[in-house]
Amino acid sequence: MRGKDKLLETVDATPLLRVQALRALATQQPVFVAISDHQEERKAVLSGLDVTILTVHNASEGMSGTxxxxxxxxxxxxxxxxxxGDLVGIKTTDLQKVLDARQHHRDYLIWRGATDSSEPGHPIIFDASLRPLFADISGDNGAEMVVKSLRNQVFLVPLDGRRARLDLDTPEEWEAWRNSSDIT
Incomplete structure (x- = not known):
């Protein structure tokens, strides 16, 4: 992003991080937002929302540290x-679909959003029994090692289009997205 914070990019004149928090809050579930120590602008865009900010100290290690x-x-x-927070296409309905999948497919340990062509993506729900595995994750692949080790326990939830994986990493990608019909 050439030094810009993509979580502060605007979606319909609102910073993406706030949009994502509002979408999560609309599920009526408690919402926790991980923010590293010195990201005051990110904390400020969440002002007034009923979210709990989790201060993370190891964000410099990548997604796994966070x-x-x-x-x-x-x-x-x-x-x-x-x-x-940066998957701009995720909607409240997508979050709810994954929440519903957990309720209807209880024999799994992981419920994961996917593209309409079954490419795994986000959001992901993890059974609480997997929490100890997060203590050992490292690198910038997040919880991928947890998911891969339990691939037979993953239930994929197809979401519309590519929303489960739509990640905009450059100003040009943001501009193209804003000019496309996928903005809603």
Whole structure:
């Protein structure tokens, strides 16, 4: 992003991070947002929302450091969902589809959003029994090693189009997305 913070890019005049938090809040589930120590702008865009900010100290290690720190701070629950803040296409209905899949397919340990062509993506719900595995993740692949080790316990939830994987990493990608018909 050439120094710009993509979570502060705007979607319909609202910073993406706030949009994503509002989408998550609309599921009526508790929402926790992982933010590293010195990202005051990110914290500011969440002002007034009923979210709990989890301060992570190892974000410089990549996605795994962030997840490791954040999961360790979560309260006890039967499961937890990981939603990447930069997947601009994820909607509340997508989050709800994955939540519903967990309710209807209880024989699994992981419920994962996928593209309409079955490419695995996000969001992902992990059964609480998997929390200890997050203590050992490393690198910038997030929880991929956890998911791969349990591939037979993953239930894929198809979401419309490529929303489960739509990640905009350059100003040009953002501009193309804003000019496309996929903005809603």
């Amino acid at each position: 997840l490791r720190d954040a999961v360790a701070q979560l309260p006890d629950a039967d499961a937890f969902m990981v939603m990447l």
